[in-house]
Amino acid sequence: MKQMILSTLFLGLLILINTHSNAQDKNKMYRIAKIKVDASQLDKYTFALKEQMNAAIKLESGVLSYTAVADKKDPTLITILEVYANLDAYQSHILTPHFKKYKETVKDMVLSLELTDVDLVSAATK
Amino acid sequence: MKQMILSTLFLGLLILINTHSNAQDKNKMYRIAKIKVDASQLDKYTFALKEQMNAAIKLESGVLSYTAVADKKDPTLITILEVYANLDAYQSHILTPHFKKYKETVKDMVLSLELTDVDLVSAATK
Secondary structure (H helix, E strand, C coil), X not given: CHHHHHHHHHHHHHHHHHHHXXXXXXXXXXXXXXXXXXXXXXXXXXXXXXXXXXXXXXXXXXXEEEEEEEECCCCCEEEEEEEECCXXXXXXXXXXXXXXXXXXXXXXXXXXXXXXXXXXXXXXXX | CHHHHHHHHHHHHXXXXXXXXXXXXXXXXXXXXXXXXXXXHHHHHHHHHHHHHHHHHHHCCCEEEEEEEEECCCCCEEEEEEEECCHHHHHHHCCCHHHHHHHHHXXXXXXXXXXXEEEEEEEEEC
């Protein structure tokens, strides 16, 4: 009897954890940023971008992942896949000193910026 | 003296591991695929895509990661960030039965496909 109660409690806990984790995944915010950088300032831009990305990942619990890639044929075309825990995490992020510093630093380096909100279809990783 | 030799060997080993790992990273192949799907077949397309992604990640050591996202404003616009261990891994991948099955299944579902080879600028993840 005691074992049955324990098993039921354990099962309940598993369902609770799973539901909670699915709800967290559902709230995640995915965004693609496409950035055209002034070619003569590409190195400076890349430095500022990395500094911002690393600070946000280190300091903000709600900033989950950044992947920045550059077109092989035109390295001034940069695409960033951004993942935040939820909309609140994103809204806090854009108020942080490191994000504000980045925006100020790159304002004359970025020739165009296109933001696309996206939903995750599927992710598979080793 | 014995300690010094051991320390030197250990340092040498660390440098070797680090060089090897950097070389592996340098060979990685990153690609962005942009796909426009026929709206009336979106569910079928998504099913086939997930099946291909999961099979490749499970069966092929050189297929490292897929992240597929859909534009919130137009879910028929799908972007996939693909990461392979190297060019050979990619070339083997497109000859696998699961990839060939995917291409055959989706050939009338995909309205356009744009492939862009990219270089990693930086990645930061929790």
